[in-house]
Amino acid sequence: xxxxxxxxxxxxxxxxxxxxxxxxxxxxxxxxxxxxxxxxxxxxxxxxxxxxxxxxxxxxxxxxxxxxxxxxxxxxxxxxxxxxxxxxxxxxxxxxxxxxxxxxxxxxxxxxxxxxxxxxxxxx
Amino acid sequence: xxxxxxxxxxxxxxxxxxxxxxxxxxxxxxxxxxxxxxxxxxxxxxxxxxxxxxxxxxxxxxxxxxxxxxxxxxxxxxxxxxxxxxxxxxxxxxxxxxxxxxxxxxxxxxxxxxxxxxxxxxxx
DNA sequence: TTTATTATTGCAACAAAGTCGCATTAATAA
DNA sequence: TTATTAATGCGACTTTGTTGCAATAATAAA
Numbered sequence: 001x002x003x004x005x006x007x008x009x010x011x012x013x014x015x016x017x018x019x020x021x022x023x024x025x026x027x028x029x030x031x032x033x034x035x036x037x038x039x040x041x042x043x044x045x046x047x048x049x050x051x052x053x054x055x056x057x058x059x060x061x062x063x064x065x066x067x068x069x070x071x072x073x074x075x076x077x078x079x080x081x082x083x084x085x086x087x088x089x090x091x092x093x094x095x096x097x098x099x100x101x102x103x104x105x106x107x108x109x110x111x112x113x114x115x116x117x118x119x120x121x122x123x124x
Numbered sequence: 125x126x127x128x129x130x131x132x133x134x135x136x137x138x139x140x141x142x143x144x145x146x147x148x149x150x151x152x153x154x155x156x157x158x159x160x161x162x163x164x165x166x167x168x169x170x171x172x173x174x175x176x177x178x179x180x181x182x183x184x185x186x187x188x189x190x191x192x193x194x195x196x197x198x199x200x201x202x203x204x205x206x207x208x209x210x211x212x213x214x215x216x217x218x219x220x221x222x223x224x225x226x227x228x229x230x231x232x233x234x235x236x237x238x239x240x241x242x243x244x245x246x247x248x
Numbered sequence: 249t250t251t252a253t254t255a256t257t258g259c260a261a262c263a264a265a266g267t268c269g270c271a272t273t274a275a276t277a278a
Numbered sequence: 279t280t281a282t283t284a285a286t287g288c289g290a291c292t293t294t295g296t297t298g299c300a301a302t303a304a305t306a307a308a
Contacts, residue, residue: 121230
């Protein structure tokens with residue numbers, strides 16, 4: 001299934017790319033110009049994740065956030081950096097810090113999703 | 125609002141206590157003897173979390189898992205240990221390892237939810 | 249440039265997790 | 279034993295996310 005370039009995809013990608021924080025589908029819907037179907041947007045976001053352009057962050061607020069992969073090379077996605085969600089301004093951002101996880105004997109690591117909540121420097 | 129001891133609460137707590145893995149509401153419903161209303165169970169689980177007897181794990185499968193606090197003292201809950209979910213047997217367990225997260229300047233830490241996916245020693 | 253192919257979109261319906269109001273039941277205190 | 283109010287069950291609801299299907303449009307082929 002070869003991917004096709006569409007204006008919807010470009011719009012979503014530009015919003016993600018120009019955002020300094022991770023965005024939920026809801027956030028993106030508010031930022032996008034005009035109308036875009038929710039199902040379509042989820043399909044776009046899912047395809048970005050599959051293709052490795054974007055990564056998901058599963059938050060404790062029940063939403064999934066999306067952010068462009070900055071330090072990930074093609075075929076080398078390391079998502080074991082820490083995400084931070086401010087409990088006051090609700091912004092979700094990627095922290096620089098990476099965590100090292102020693103897996104127990106016999107366990108195989110696949111992916112990590114590390115979320116820290118608290119207050120950012122503006123809200124502390 | 126003083127808490128009251130009920131058989132439903134005891135049942136849920138015993139299930140959580142005797143489980144070596146973290147359980148979702150769905151998991152508990154399957155294990156509980158007889159019927160228990162879903163809303164009731166969520167209320168029970170939420171009260172356990174509020175009281176600090178149980179902690180939540182937000183998983184990438186969209187569910188919330190619950191586990192008794194083992195190494196947490198009253199008023200000192202440190203949930204910055206790592207959780208692991210096996211992609212094959214779907215078990216969710218608490219790993220011993222604790223992570224240290226250096227917060228950026230001005231940020232306040234509140235809680236951490238760190239989930240690793242992969243394959244456990246049985247499924248590797 | 250025109251046509252054929254098939255990825256993408258929008259719509260509506262659906263699914264699952266979790267919450268909430270309200271009347272009823274039952275644990276605890278008086 | 280009675281009064282108080284926390285806990286329960288029920289049903290309706292919300293939110294996040296997915297899916298089938300017909301219509302549309304991006305790309306390849308002619």
